Amino acid sequence: MGISRKATAHWEGDLKSGRGTISTPASGLMQDTRYGFNSRFGDEKGTNPEELIAAAHAGCFTMALANALAEAGHPAESLDSRAEVDLSMEGGPTMSAIRLFTKAKVPGIDEAKFRAVADDAKTNCPVSKALSAVPITLEAELLS
Structure with missing residues (x-):
């Protein structure tokens, strides 16, 4: 068996007005970091x-x-x-x-x-x- 790594994503709402969070629980690099339509397709703070x-x-x-x-x-x-x-x-x-x-x-x-x-x-x-x-x-x- 190989090595398995995980990340999680949570989303609420529709694509354009909804919001989500992304986490990398094991590393602690990202804990519930915000992402959404405007951080992906616009210039709002957050990741993508x-x-x-x-x-x-x-x-x-x-x-x-x-x-x-x-x-x-x-x-x-x-x-x-x-x-x-x-x-x-x-x-x-x-x-x-x-x-x-x-x-x-x-x-x-x-x-x-x-x-x-x-x-x-x-x-x-x-x-x-x-x-x-x-x-x-x-x-x-x-x-x-």
Whole structure:
């Protein structure tokens, strides 16, 4: 049996005027964090599914990259990543693009090797695999 992680969502009301909460009870990262139509499609404070997917993707990719660099004999000194998830409204809401950005300090690695390892981590991290229906790009910068 594999590992199972959980999050919960609660919603009251219709789509546009309703409100909900999302929680990650085990981690305590989010406890009844508010979300709703205007935090997803407007600029109201609160979270939304795309932001949570971006956080999960940034975290997963960064861990995969750290592991791949170490396995290649070049453990990272530091990795800073960001994910951006686009929600298109054409034909109904759909995730249309994901962009990963990372800046890395990795002693002793050349640019070509770093790029190859980063591209592999982008393709093979579990969240990238789960989101493979969405185009995913990567901008990877090797810092000196």
